[in-house]
Amino acid sequence: MKWDFASVFDNTDALLAGAAGTLRLFAICLVCGLSLGLVVGLGRYARSKWLYWPATAFVEFFRNTPVLVQILWFYFALPILLPFTINPLAAAALGISLNSAAFSAEIYRGGIQSIDKGQWDGARAIGMGWGQAMRRIILPQAIKRMLPALTNRAIEIFKMSTLASAVAYVELLQQGKLIASLNFNPIEAYTAVAVIFFVFLWPLVQFTYVLERRLGRSE
Amino acid sequence: MAYQWDFTPVVANAPLLAQGLVNTLKITGVSLGCGLVLGLAFALMRLSPRPWLRLPAGFVIEVFRTTPPLVQLFWVFFALPLIAGIELTPFMAAIVTFSIQSGAFFAEVFRAGIQSIERGQWDGARAIGMNHAQAMQRIILPQAIKRMIPAFLERSIELMKTTTLVATIAYADLLFEANEISQKTFRPLETFTVVALIYFVVIFVVSLLARQLERRLAVSGENTVH
Amino acid sequence: MSLLQVRGLTKRFGKTDVLRGIDLDVQPGERIAILGASGSGKSTLLRCLNFMEMPDVGTVTLDGKVIGPSGKYRESELTQVRQRVGMVFQQFNLFPHMTAVGNVMEGLRTVRRQSKAEARTRAEKELARVGLADKAETYPAHLSGGQKQRVAIARALAMDPEMLLFDEPTSALDPELVGEVLNVIRSLADEGRTMLLVTHELGFAYHVATRIIFLADGTIHEQGTPDEVLKNPRQERTRAFLASHKQFSF
Numbered sequence: 001m002k003w004d005f006a007s008v009f010d011n012t013d014a015l016l017a018g019a020a021g022t023l024r025l026f027a028i029c030l031v032c033g034l035s036l037g038l039v040v041g042l043g044r045y046a047r048s049k050w051l052y053w054p055a056t057a058f059v060e061f062f063r064n065t066p067v068l069v070q071i072l073w074f075y076f077a078l079p080i081l082l083p084f085t086i087n088p089l090a091a092a093a094l095g096i097s098l099n100s101a102a103f104s105a106e107i108y109r110g111g112i113q114s115i116d117k118g119q120w121d122g123a124r125a126i127g128m129g130w131g132q133a134m135r136r137i138i139l140p141q142a143i144k145r146m147l148p149a150l151t152n153r154a155i156e157i158f159k160m161s162t163l164a165s166a167v168a169y170v171e172l173l174q175q176g177k178l179i180a181s182l183n184f185n186p187i188e189a190y191t192a193v194a195v196i197f198f199v200f201l202w203p204l205v206q207f208t209y210v211l212e213r214r215l216g217r218s219e
Numbered sequence: 220m221a222y223q224w225d226f227t228p229v230v231a232n233a234p235l236l237a238q239g240l241v242n243t244l245k246i247t248g249v250s251l252g253c254g255l256v257l258g259l260a261f262a263l264m265r266l267s268p269r270p271w272l273r274l275p276a277g278f279v280i281e282v283f284r285t286t287p288p289l290v291q292l293f294w295v296f297f298a299l300p301l302i303a304g305i306e307l308t309p310f311m312a313a314i315v316t317f318s319i320q321s322g323a324f325f326a327e328v329f330r331a332g333i334q335s336i337e338r339g340q341w342d343g344a345r346a347i348g349m350n351h352a353q354a355m356q357r358i359i360l361p362q363a364i365k366r367m368i369p370a371f372l373e374r375s376i377e378l379m380k381t382t383t384l385v386a387t388i389a390y391a392d393l394l395f396e397a398n399e400i401s402q403k404t405f406r407p408l409e410t411f412t413v414v415a416l417i418y419f420v421v422i423f424v425v426s427l428l429a430r431q432l433e434r435r436l437a438v439s440g441e442n443t444v445h
Numbered sequence: 446m447s448l449l450q451v452r453g454l455t456k457r458f459g460k461t462d463v464l465r466g467i468d469l470d471v472q473p474g475e476r477i478a479i480l481g482a483s484g485s486g487k488s489t490l491l492r493c494l495n496f497m498e499m500p501d502v503g504t505v506t507l508d509g510k511v512i513g514p515s516g517k518y519r520e521s522e523l524t525q526v527r528q529r530v531g532m533v534f535q536q537f538n539l540f541p542h543m544t545a546v547g548n549v550m551e552g553l554r555t556v557r558r559q560s561k562a563e564a565r566t567r568a569e570k571e572l573a574r575v576g577l578a579d580k581a582e583t584y585p586a587h588l589s590g591g592q593k594q595r596v597a598i599a600r601a602l603a604m605d606p607e608m609l610l611f612d613e614p615t616s617a618l619d620p621e622l623v624g625e626v627l628n629v630i631r632s633l634a635d636e637g638r639t640m641l642l643v644t645h646e647l648g649f650a651y652h653v654a655t656r657i658i659f660l661a662d663g664t665i666h667e668q669g670t671p672d673e674v675l676k677n678p679r680q681e682r683t684r685a686f687l688a689s690h691k692q693f694s695f
Contacts, residue, residue, distance in 0.1 A: 060423065061419060064419050064422040064423040064426055065415050065419045066380035066381075066394070068383040068386070069383060069394055069414060069418055070415070072394070072398070072411055077412060078408075081222060160287070162287040162290055163384075165289070165387075166386075173289060173293065176290075176293070177293070180297065186297035186298050186301065187298040187302055189298075190293050191294065191298060193293075194286050194290050194291070194294055197290055198282065198286050201285045201286070202285050205281075205285050339536050339537075339538040340540065342532075342534060343534065343538030343539065343597075345524075345527060346495065346497065346538070347527070347551065347556060347601070347604055348528035349555060349556055350521070353556065357551065357555050358540055358551075362540075362541065365542075
């Protein structure tokens with residue numbers, strides 16, 4: 001058994017294209033997922049049942065179905081109901097963003113609920129409205145507590161981006177598959193992909209550990 | 220013109236879907252069992268004072284927590300057999316991948332649970348002459364496991380969702396069958412919708428049970444770890 | 446011959462020397478109360494005697510047999526020592542997932558490998574001795590502090606220890622619960638058991654102990670009979686310590 005990474009290095013361009021695809025999908029899902037999650041999370045916190053129930057149904061549905069099923073549904077099933085086709089990037093971005101929105105909604109809700117009731121009282125006592133209190137007083141404190149969970153979510157989004165390969169979106173794993181099938185070198189190709197992901201994610205994971213420890217100490 | 224929904228082709232293939240669901244549950248169950256055993260072993264190794272036990276366990280845990288599950292699965296299915304000179308069926312590859320992967324996550328749950336037990340419990344156990352293994356088995360683990368139950372359940376639900384990845388290496392789980400049926404019947408909308416609902420119902424029921432249990436533990440005043 | 450002989454016992458935590466060369470001989474039937482300000486090393490000394498903490502330097506000899514050598518303790522050797530030297534803690538350290546009788550049976554079952562019936566008979570006897578026969582099936586969470594500490598004493602007694610170590614056994618208790626625990630310890634004293642007791646209850650120490658040791662800066666600063674140390678202390682620091690404990694009454 002001889003390892004030969006030359007055949008992988010010959011395909012650096014393909015891997016770079018894959019890395020670009022992974023990062024593009026990651027960025028889209030991170031922004032859409034976490035911001036939609038905030039909206040849904042506030043809905044879960046709302047008193048009006050017209051906001052509460054749809055938000056809750058959304059969270060339950062997307063937390064309790066596998067992302068890959070969602071991606072395939074958006075890719076194969078949804079276009080039938082629409083007058084246009086859905087490309088692999090859109091299907092993957094939809095599936096991963098909605099799933100991440102459901103999970104981050106729960107993070108936001110938990111973070112907001114963890115803030116002492118006295119903070120609301122204090123904000124209202126100086127004449128703040130609900131929106132002002134949330135924006136100026138509650139969220140800034142809650143964000144600090146939610147940070148480790150949110151970076152964890154970001155890591156999960158990065159890992160989930162590989163699922164886009166199931167609809168042939170050009171990302172790192174998809175390019176690994178391509179290289180492996182063209183050069184008959186699955187060992188080197190998949191090892192290289194695994195190492196690239198590890199190199200991307202390891203600093204993020206370590207950063208999350210640091211955040212968790214710091215939070216654990218300060219609370 | 221509005222699309223005409225027609226579920227009869229999906230219903231006609233119900234036995235295939237049922238078989239797919241059974242296979243999904245099989246992979247989840249076996250990986251869960253192996254993952255728990257591996258997780259306890261990894262955790263005990265990582266808490267060991269001996270570096271030759273601690274470092275390899277730490278390495279496996281970090282690698283499997285830090286890389287995407289689908290990359291792990293492809294590596295085990297396509298690369299590992301060539302390196303090790305063995306043959307792996309898609310089922311075996313899935314079991315190997317998901318067992319080690321959930322073992323890596325369970326290890327951290329075990330470790331957090333064991334470390335959450337106050338030092339006095341070790342003192343109490345040692346003071347009546349117990350050795351390390353006896354104290355761990357009789358005093359520490361029984362208390363720690365109770366605190367870990369919610370985290371275990373949460374991980375098990377994640378594992379069940381992760382098993383859908385085996386469809387990409389052509390193992391006939393529920394998602395794979397869905398893909399087959401949709402291609403055969405030209406009814407992807409109905410098929411994928413039904414399959415998404417099946418997943419939702421199964422996982423949602425397990426989630427509700429998990430939440431119920433967690434609430435019961437919270438009422439009885441138990442601390443939990445995540 | 447001494448039951449326990451300690452020579453040159455030294456213990457460090459990081460850079461601090463908590464114990465600096467303690468010499469101590471315990472005769473069978475002796476009851477030694479160890480006094481000292483907090484941080485003087487009382488608890489550490491006690492914990493070194495049954496190797497809950499490992500001494501850095503020095504020897505501990507139990508019944509003529511040296512334990513160690515220092516730094517090379519075998520686990521099996523230490524579990525033997527701990528069965529012969531029982532310990533009761535300030536925070537009880539009962540096992541919350543076992544009933545009172547389960548706590549007392551645990552050492553007999555797991556360490557001594559006794560049958561369930563045998564262990565149970567013995568455990569019930571020990572619970573009766575500390576006045577808790579009716580609490581056998583109660584979990585620690587439903588016991589008062591005083592009852593918990595009595596279960597902990599029964600747990601130690603079940604192992605037939607040749608010596609008992611009490612590490613501030615009443616310090617975590619509400620004042621009204623102190624008496625029931627002290628009464629149990631006194632009855633053990635009346636049986637002629639060998640015991641070492643770290644305590645702040647000076648009156649109790651005066652009446653029950655055969656010898657008082659005053660610890661300061663990790664050394665034995667003064668020792669003698671209760672009358673000598675508590676009524677006529679020779680050392681300035683002992684006097685200052687006693688003066689600061691105003692509840693001391695004979």
